[in-house]
Amino acid sequence: MNYPQYRRMRKLVHECCNYDNGNCILLDDGEECVCVQSISYSLLCKWFRCAVLPLDRPLETALLFQEELKRCVVCGQSFLPGSNRAKYCKLCAKKIHRGQKTASDRKRRLLCGQLEAKKP
Template identity: 65%
Template sequence: MLVSSFGCSYETADIEFEMLLAQAIQKGNNLAHHLIQSFAPGEATPEQAHEIGKRLADEVLQGKYPYVLTTHIDKGHVHNHIIFCAADMVNCRKYVSNKEARAVSIPKMNYPQYRKARRLTRECCNNVGGNCLLLDDGEECICVQSISYSLLCRWFRAAVLPLDAVLCAEITKGHDHLKRCCECGASFTPKSNRAKYCPACAKKMRRRKEAERQRKRYHRPTHLEG
């Protein structure tokens, strides 16, 4: 079993959670909340799963809530348990988990999107042999984004994913905000309700219309017949 913690000691987390909760502006019955993250057999090693669990906790909790993360291998598959305090360390407010108040929504990819994202991590991310250089503190660390269907890495989201505009639109925008390009059929985020083409095809269509305009201008009679 692997264990790590943030904002508390895993050995005294229950006591520290109680002390923080005593200062909370909003009171409640929950001392902590519990998240379970499971992996299919062979999908990730315990070390990789643990790193993914830390990324998930950091992304969801935004460094506000102390938590304890444990990675178990006793059920035939690797899975994480994330237990975090019901009150945050910043404003001493209770955690609200309803969808309307949730501050962070982590996009998930389907398999074709995951394959494209993984190609981007190999070609454009700071990693060598699948290990992230940004997270290397003297010990190799697997590139979390390359083995996860969730969009967990902030660097990948901010600097790498936008390199594929179509994929970025598909993953980060709701399907209600997407349109299908009338030319190539790809999904894209329209800048206006009148947009019919993705950025690449829009440029191509502008060139095509300009060429047609120049062709008509060239064949237009330049003299008057008597």
């Protein structure tokens, strides 16, 4: 985890229901115990990983799915692919597929005679 990711993670720690003024309620056995997630550069707390980290999807993806990430061909942003053929992130995929459908429809209409060919 790099420093910017660490800072984003530290902000999320305060959203945890077990966080109480720097202490962890789950680890409290009569004596106050410092929240391990708030002082660590790695993901140690299972509760934080399952319940709090999904609140920040980009951070979760960057930390948990590093081996499975791909880069979008259009914008270069990292994304978690739904299949092994995925080339675009969700935003770019929507734009690319819309353009491909438009081109396909235009070609189909041109071939069946609905549209006239451009005159030189």
